[in-house]
Amino acid sequence: MAAFELRQNLKLTQQLIMTPQLQQAIKLLQLSRLELVDMIAQEMEENPLLEEGTSDEYPEDKAIIQTEEIESVDGTEIKTHEHTEELTGEGDGKEEFDWDNYYLEDYVSKGPAQERRDGAAPNWENMLTRKTSLTDHLMWQLTLSRLTETEVKVGEQIIGNLDQNGYLTATLEEIAELVKLDTEFVQTVLGKVQEFDPPGVAARNLQECLLIQNRVMGGSNSLVEAIIRDHLKELEVKNYNYISKKLKVPLQDVLNAVMLISVMDPRPGSVYNDESAQSIIPDVFVFKSGDEYKVVLNEDGVPRLRIGNFYRDMMGSVRGGNPSSADAGKKYIRDKVQSATWLIKGIQQRQRTIFRITESIVKFQKDFLDKGIQYLKPLVLRDIADDVEMHESTISRVVTNKYMYSPRGIFELKYFFSSSIQKTSGDAIASKSVKDAIRKIISGENAIKPYSDNEIVEILNGSGISIARRTVAKYREMMGISPSSRRKKFF
Secondary structure (H helix, E strand, O other), rough: OOEEEEOOOOOOOOOOOOOHHHHHHHHHHHOHHHHOOOOOOOHHHHOOOOEOOOOOOOOOOOOOOOOEHHHHHHOEEEEEEEEOOOOOOOOOOOOOOHHHHHHHEEEEEOOOOOOOOOOOOOOHOOOOOOOOOHHHHHHHHHHHOOOOHHHHHHHHHHHHOOOOOOEEEEOHHHHHHOOOOHHHHHHHHHHHHOOOOOOOOOOOHHHHHHHHHHHHHOOOHHHHHHHHHHHHHHHHOOOOOHHHHHHOHHHHHHHHHHHHHHHOOOHHHHHHOOOOOOOOOOOOEEEOOOEEEEEOOOOOOOEEEEOOOHHHHHHHHHHHOOHHHHHHHHHHHHHHHHHHHHHHHHHHHHHHEEEHHHHHHHHHHHHHHHHHHHHHHOHHHHHHHHHHOHHHHHHHHHOOOOOEEEEOOOEEHHHEEEEEEEEEEOOEHHHHHHHHHHHHHOOOEEOOOOOOHHHHHHHHHOOOOOHHHHHHHHHHHHOOOHHHHHHOOOO
């Protein structure tokens, strides 16, 4: 019978501990500009010691920001920054708090701030009114229609179940169950709603949408109706010869009918979409000074944080009172100051990391900034990581949802990273440059006889770019460009 015994063994292991400070630094790195502003606002609500500094309190940035150097670009002062190490989060953050310094001075955010523009408040007379939605437009027509109260009730349900393109997403049976009426009555009301503007609204599919528009346009062309009803798939792939043979009509008549169908709107409700283009606020600016490029962080709109002295008098009174209350008060202040200090240092480190990585990207892609996308170099995360001596995961977090303003336009930092394709000369070219070359070839083709993928390969080979046909097809699909059969125009 085997005997059991207890033993104690010493084993040395190494593991990574994510301290709260490191976790917060990682979180700050991957935040976009808008998310950072929201996060700062939330922290200011939760931490009473955090305050937003004003330009009146600190008129001279150089007196506050000790890590900045001032350079001149075209007569304008631009702040640059010293070398910054990657934030590792070492230490547990429980070091003894320096109460003497807290009483003597303010703790101020020392991030690389730029001059904040004190713009005047917007003029209320210039504010835009709310755009009329598709639902508002249809409800207005419903109230002006000569419908009974029951029909209006059904019409409201129909309008309420339209998507942003104007298509009915609910079935007639579902609407009938909601209003406690039969399906035939709902079908009748649907026909009346389908007569509303814009033409084709409240259709249940594309075919019905086009048939409604054909009816509104007069409905006298039976060939158009036949093509929409029976040959919609052939119409999509532009197989006009097949349609001509099936309907036994001349090809020219089919082309004339297709011209009428092409002016119809497959998404009638999209004109009333309230989606507006979102403006992009760049995180960094890149300006050219002589033959070099200067990187400037955009701090406009990001609050400058400081730790105020609101609790200084309170702490004085606490220290002279009950010892237990004094200890509790000191612990509360210490925790809040520690949290605020971590946030301020984390934001400062985030901004400096973005600056260094952007500076490295500009160094690698200087030819692109000078000459255009044809000179965009292949670049991977490892190249920047080795240059700035940081981990690839840090580079990945920084370049996501961060934007650069440059003389070539506004680009996401991730845009400058792309794989390489070998040229016949032995040099490498970025895949984005190849995509741009394919786009230019297609934009200059004859619409009646567009280039096939094989022909595009031959053109690229002639310019020294060796690429396979399937790669051209993949890049073309990534750019949302249809194959040659669908790009062909007959009229």
